Amino acid sequence: MLIWGASWPSGKIVGQYSSPNVIMVWRFILASSTIALFMLLFKINFKILKSSLTNIIFASICLIAYNYNYLKGTQIGMASLGGVIVPTLSPIITYLITIKVFNQIINKKDLFGISMGILGGIILIRIWEINVLELISSGNIYFILAAISWSIVTVFSQKSSKDIHPLNFSFWLYVLAFFFSLIFAPFDLLFNVLDNDITFWVHLLIISVGAIGFGTTIFFITTMRLGSKKSTSFMYLVPTSAIGLSVILLNENLAWSTILGGALAVSAVYLINREK
Numbered sequence: 001m002l003i004w005g006a007s008w009p010s011g012k013i014v015g016q017y018s019s020p021n022v023i024m025v026w027r028f029i030l031a032s033s034t035i036a037l038f039m040l041l042f043k044i045n046f047k048i049l050k051s052s053l054t055n056i057i058f059a060s061i062c063l064i065a066y067n068y069n070y071l072k073g074t075q076i077g078m079a080s081l082g083g084v085i086v087p088t089l090s091p092i093i094t095y096l097i098t099i100k101v102f103n104q105i106i107n108k109k110d111l112f113g114i115s116m117g118i119l120g121g122i123i124l125i126r127i128w129e130i131n132v133l134e135l136i137s138s139g140n141i142y143f144i145l146a147a148i149s150w151s152i153v154t155v156f157s158q159k160s161s162k163d164i165h166p167l168n169f170s171f172w173l174y175v176l177a178f179f180f181s182l183i184f185a186p187f188d189l190l191f192n193v194l195d196n197d198i199t200f201w202v203h204l205l206i207i208s209v210g211a212i213g214f215g216t217t218i219f220f221i222t223t224m225r226l227g228s229k230k231s232t233s234f235m236y237l238v239p240t241s242a243i244g245l246s247v248i249l250l251n252e253n254l255a256w257s258t259i260l261g262g263a264l265a266v267s268a269v270y271l272i273n274r275e276k
Helices: 002-014 020-041 050-076 079-101 108-124 132-159 166-181 187-195 198-226 228-250 256-273
Strands: none
Touching: 002 050, 002 079, 002 198, 002 228, 020 050, 020 166, 020 187, 020 198, 050 079, 050 132, 050 166, 079 108, 079 132, 079 228, 108 256, 132 166, 166 198, 228 256
């Protein structure tokens, strides 16, 4: 979750160099390559089952939508705000989807935990200082769309949990996302990124090898072991690290609301994952 938190300010930095359509292609290349190395290291079969193919295809399409909205949002909006909106909204959407898809019931403890997480997010973004129209016009609507897209990816990963190894799922997810994303990327601009400076490449590695290759793979493993309801609750830890690292990388101010909201978010994770 710390790596995911770092991906928000890093996403804003790489967004200064190129368009989201180009950046996500390179992000998928680096991520799938990293996952492939893990699969070779642990001797995991690359074979894909037909029973999982449909879920992977739909998940990869949603993954492209997530990455575009994530990169576009950080490009024109506040990185720290995106690091709050997506992790706090996504669990709510995921819970609603799982209720319908898996016929699951949310108990009072989980409901209280979700409410605490939302409250933490509200305090983190200091919502009493934000104008709703300004929130939309500033580009943060992309973060809301990113949250919806990621929630669907999460559910598809759980649906494949019995048929495929999580690393295998992650690998083919990003490979297919790479090929699909080529449709939207201007070919003549794809290789222009090779001329970018070291700052670009460091932060591209953070949002690809770090956040996806390591972070997302671990997330999918957790999803397949604990279920999407439980694993998504860990996303409440992202806002704290996203805002904290934005202070360091983007010189944003650290407020009391960051400390209080972060504490509530961590408490929400503990409560939702507690058995009784």
